[in-house]
Amino acid sequence: MNDREFGFRTRAIHAGTPPDAATGARAMPIYQSAAFVFGSSEEAAELFALRSYGHIYGRISNPTVSAFEERMASLERGLGAVAFSSGLAAQLCAVLCVAQNGDHLVCAANIYGGTITQFGVTLRRMGIETTFVPGDDFDAIGDAILPNTKLLFAETIGNPSGTIGDIERLSAVAHERDVPLCIDNTFASPYLCRPIEYGADLVVHSATKFICGHGTVIGGVLIESGKFAWDSGRFPLLSDPSPGYHQLRFTETFGEYAFLIRARAEVLRDVGASLAPMDAWLLIQGLETLPVRMERHSMNALAVARWLQSRPEVQWVSYPGLPEHPHYERAQKYLRGGAGAIFAFGIAGGREAGRRFINALQLWSHLANVGDAKSLVIHPASTTHSQLSDVELQGAGVAPEMVRLSVGLEDTEDLIWDLECALRASSGQSSTGSIT
Numbered sequence: 282m283n284d285r286e287f288g289f290r291t292r293a294i295h296a297g298t299p300p301d302a303a304t305g306a307r308a309m310p311i312y313q314s315a316a317f318v319f320g321s322s323e324e325a326a327e328l329f330a331l332r333s334y335g336h337i338y339g340r341i342s343n344p345t346v347s348a349f350e351e352r353m354a355s356l357e358r359g360l361g362a363v364a365f366s367s368g369l370a371a372q373l374c375a376v377l378c379v380a381q382n383g384d385h386l387v388c389a390a391n392i393y394g395g396t397i398t399q400f401g402v403t404l405r406r407m408g409i410e411t412t413f414v415p416g417d418d419f420d421a422i423g424d425a426i427l428p429n430t431k432l433l434f435a436e437t438i439g440n441p442s443g444t445i446g447d448i449e450r451l452s453a454v455a456h457e458r459d460v461p462l463c464i465d466n467t468f469a470s471p472y473l474c475r476p477i478e479y480g481a482d483l484v485v486h487s488a489t490k491f492i493c494g495h496g497t498v499i500g501g502v503l504i505e506s507g508k509f510a511w512d513s514g515r516f517p518l519l520s521d522p523s524p525g526y527h528q529l530r531f532t533e534t535f536g537e538y539a540f541l542i543r544a545r546a547e548v549l550r551d552v553g554a555s556l557a558p559m560d561a562w563l564l565i566q567g568l569e570t571l572p573v574r575m576e577r578h579s580m581n582a583l584a585v586a587r588w589l590q591s592r593p594e595v596q597w598v599s600y601p602g603l604p605e606h607p608h609y610e611r612a613q614k615y616l617r618g619g620a621g622a623i624f625a626f627g628i629a630g631g632r633e634a635g636r637r638f639i640n641a642l643q644l645w646s647h648l649a650n651v652g653d654a655k656s657l658v659i660h661p662a663s664t665t666h667s668q669l670s671d672v673e674l675q676g677a678g679v680a681p682e683m684v685r686l687s688v689g690l691e692d693t694e695d696l697i698w699d700l701e702c703a704l705r706a707s708s709g710q711s712s713t714g715s716i717t
């Protein structure tokens with residue numbers, strides 16, 4: 282059995298969770314313990330010196346969290362993973378593992394809003410500058426990479442227009458300049474895309490979304506390929522003696538594990554944004570059904586997108602699973618088994634029609650999240666961006682008529698029924714029916 286290369290679906294259910302050796306429990310136990318007893322003083326000393334591996338204290342590692350990390354590393358084809366209390370904590374710690382005051386990042390411009398403020402405001406205040414560059418302008422990205430640049434950051438699927446990052450080209454541009462590529466793979470999940478297979482060095486997820494799958498956990502995870510050469514001289518945090526770890530050099534001591542060990546033993550230790558065991562357990566549960574959910578999400582999303590295209594109340598539909606989408610070919614290449622659940626469309630009648638549409642929906646939930654089994658909707662112009670004028674909205678890349686959907690796992694016909702009633706209401710026609 283050990284020689285067999287198991288498939289994705291099998292690993293989504295089994296990786297990291299053999300039957301519990303102590304009790305025989307088949308499901309992963311929740312190790313709800315803040316700390317772990319040492320076998321002896323000598324063993325404790327070895328653990329603290331990073332000369333042997335084991336659990337010390339729950340901020341740094343926990344057996345249930347480790348099982349989730351092992352499963353994520355297997356699914357993303359990485360060397361290992363470190364879990365965090367949120368997606369933003371995972372990407373903050375990815376940056377802090379390689380960059381400090383005076384360093385620089387390059388980031389694709391069309392990216393999650395929380396990343397723009399984390400990099401562009403908070404990290405800038407800490408002395409780490411970010412240059413935001415259009416994600417498809419590979420020359421500009423190359424030109425933006427400076428001698429002190431430590432990371433190129435981009436997303437697999439951009440929000441909300443469904444642009445697909447060309448991971449192979451991005452990794453080539455970064456690697457020509459000795460810089461690692463970090464991909465936020467939240468919208469694709471490892472089922473639709475494994476960025477490491479296309480040259481990414483680091484992958485981050487908001488596990489809050491499809492990995493959990495049910496809107497019940499805030500969590501994040503960072504996976505590393507183990508292939509990047511961190512000892513080139515560009516990354517002193519990894520290759521120079523560390524004052525935070527008795528002058529240890531991570532690259533010299535740990536080889537291919539240097540990044541992962543520093544991410545946990547220094548960055549997670551000092552930032553403290555660890556994932557709780559109960560939340561890790563919920564994420565392990567979520568991963569077991571990830572393949573079936575992602576297929577069904579993509580199927581429902583494609584059906585809803587096609588249906589919306591046929592409606593007079595709809596101006597445009599931007600789903601990378603539709604042949605009309607500018608990145609359709611890229612989606613076919615990078616996303617296997619579907620184009621995901623999230624896309625935007627334009628409603629005729631602009632901001633006011635958008636407001637009426639949202640108010641008329643019954644089955645779709647109006648909230649700021651994605652990747653739930655339940656179908657979700659948001660109208661940015663009347664919520665997250667409501668303080669902006671129409672001119673300012675255009676500048677922010679948010680059209681007043683834009684509605685974003687995260688298509689769930691319900692019956693397709695019921696989702697379309699609810700959209701149809703609400704579209705009629707948005708254009709001033711009376712709606713029909715109600716949920717029974």
Ligand SMILES: *Cc1c(COP(=O)(O)O)cnc(C)c1O
Nearest residue numbers: 367368369393465467487489500
């Ligand atoms: C939600 C999200 C994040 C942030 O994750 P949290 O778990 O909310 O911290 C980052 N990137 C993308 C693409 C997201 O959708």
